[in-house]
Amino acid sequence: MATGGPVPDRLASARRRAAAARARAAQESGDAERREELAAAAASEAVRDMHLRITALHRSTASRHLTAARLQEAYAERLSRAGDRPGDPQPLFMTGVAAACGTGSAALMLVGTALDQLAVAASDETARAAQELEFLLGEGPARDATRELRPVSVSGAALAARWPGYGRAVAELGIAEVAAVPLSVAGVCFGALTVFDPGPGVTGSTAFAEVAAALAHSMVLRATGEPDLYGGMDVLAVVHQAAGMLSVRLDCSVVDALELIKARSFAEGVSALSVAERILTGRPTLDWPKRRTET
Numbered sequence: 001m002a003t004g005g006p007v008p009d010r011l012a013s014a015r016r017r018a019a020a021a022r023a024r025a026a027q028e029s030g031d032a033e034r035r036e037e038l039a040a041a042a043a044s045e046a047v048r049d050m051h052l053r054i055t056a057l058h059r060s061t062a063s064r065h066l067t068a069a070r071l072q073e074a075y076a077e078r079l080s081r082a083g084d085r086p087g088d089p090q091p092l093f094m095t096g097v098a099a100a101c102g103t104g105s106a107a108l109m110l111v112g113t114a115l116d117q118l119a120v121a122a123s124d125e126t127a128r129a130a131q132e133l134e135f136l137l138g139e140g141p142a143r144d145a146t147r148e149l150r151p152v153s154v155s156g157a158a159l160a161a162r163w164p165g166y167g168r169a170v171a172e173l174g175i176a177e178v179a180a181v182p183l184s185v186a187g188v189c190f191g192a193l194t195v196f197d198p199g200p201g202v203t204g205s206t207a208f209a210e211v212a213a214a215l216a217h218s219m220v221l222r223a224t225g226e227p228d229l230y231g232g233m234d235v236l237a238v239v240h241q242a243a244g245m246l247s248v249r250l251d252c253s254v255v256d257a258l259e260l261i262k263a264r265s266f267a268e269g270v271s272a273l274s275v276a277e278r279i280l281t282g283r284p285t286l287d288w289p290k291r292r293t294e295t
Helices: 005-040 045-080 093-100 125-137 141-147 158-164 165-173 207-221 226-233 237-250 252-269 271-283
Strands: 107-113 117-123 153-155 177-185 188-197 233-235
Touching: 005 045, 045 093, 045 207, 093 107, 093 117, 093 207, 107 125, 107 141, 107 165, 117 125, 125 141, 125 165, 125 188, 125 252, 125 271, 141 153, 141 177, 141 188, 153 158, 177 207, 188 207, 237 252, 237 271, 252 271
Parallel strands: none
Antiparallel strands: 107 117, 107 188, 117 233, 153 177, 177 188
16 A cells, blocks of 8 residues: 555554544543442442432443444554555445444435435445435335434335335345434434344444444544544535525525436435535526416
């Protein structure tokens, strides 16, 4: 591998972040041990219970940091084997997230305050296509997980029964099972982690929940963020910008313009981002209805 360039920079960053996460995990574990000692020496049951509750919080936080460290270490290992020449395929952070969840395919969706889809990161093309279908069709596991603030798991014939459009479409992608967990803090949801065709026992497992918690608390919400996670994201602000431009051109609402973009994307079998970029660049490849005129 080359000695300079994007891959070595990301490798060094991943190793630093892994070391920092392990240090934070060690600190939380140490705090938990001290709380346990205080609990053992407590003069009353109420004080003992308080210390034990705080101990549990420290243990939970330590576990999240350890999971974050393992994700960074796995990413660093893949980066260390990657080439650094232009055109070389680069490892995706989400590939390690999928592996940690016991599957080969996973997607992370971030939502806004209105729970509208803002950005997506995927481990592979199948996951990216499945998440794009949720955006286009307005139904699916991540959407339900964020709105209901609970895990969602559906497989087999129940896919089409629960989501008629999405279920049939993901079946055509070869997906037979989906599971999603919301990413939330203090009851505020800002996204969901979805796995596709997970291995036996993954759905509802501690590992799946811990990865989601690590992403929520230790990566997505950290002030510095996760550059390689964001680097692999499709940010949908461009789609909403294009919807605004199209609404003016067609004299319709932004909501209707967004639906037109989704419909065109679905009909052409391309991403909504691709259609949006064509609108913003003014390429004459889209035949939209004529703008209404005053009578």
